[in-house]
Amino acid sequence: MLKIEVTGIREARQRLDxxxxxxxxxxxxxxxxxxxxxxxxxxxxxxxxxxxxQRAGKKEVVNRTPYIRYLEKPYVxxxxxxxxxxxxxxxxxxxxxx
Numbered sequence: 120m121l122k123i124e125v126t127g128i129r130e131a132r133q134r135l136d137x138x139x140x141x142x143x144x145x146x147x148x149x150x151x152x153x154x155x156x157x158x159x160x161x162x163x164x165x166x167x168x169x170x171x172x173q174r175a176g177k178k179e180v181v182n183r184t185p186y187i188r189y190l191e192k193p194y195v196x197x198x199x200x201x202x203x204x205x206x207x208x209x210x211x212x213x214x215x216x217x
Contacts, residue, residue: 143178147171149212150180157207158182159190159199 151169158166165184172181191203200207 146212146216147178147180149215150208153211153215154180154182154204154208157200157204157211158187165190 151171154169155166158169160166165182165187168182168184168187170181170183172179187204190200191205
């Protein structure tokens with residue numbers, strides 16, 4: 120008979136959960152740092168409006184500026200953000216994480 124005993128599963132899972140939370144926080148911090156850089160700044164209102172929101176145990180990065188969706192749309196020919204905001208922000212975050 121061969122017997123293999125596995126121990127420490129609960130501790131390993133806790134470490135994984137902690138690492139995942141730390142990674143999520145890091146990504147959110149980077150998005151909050153990078154999104155304003157890719158947001159058009161005629162008045163600066165939209166660029167300053169990026170914030171972290173937490174509701175019902177869910178964390179999000181949001182921008183509640185009424186016109187933010189128009190700055191993201193491809194039909195808006197912005198010289199400052201011709202590629203939109205979200206795509207370039209996520210590309211920049213991805214580069215910083217690697």
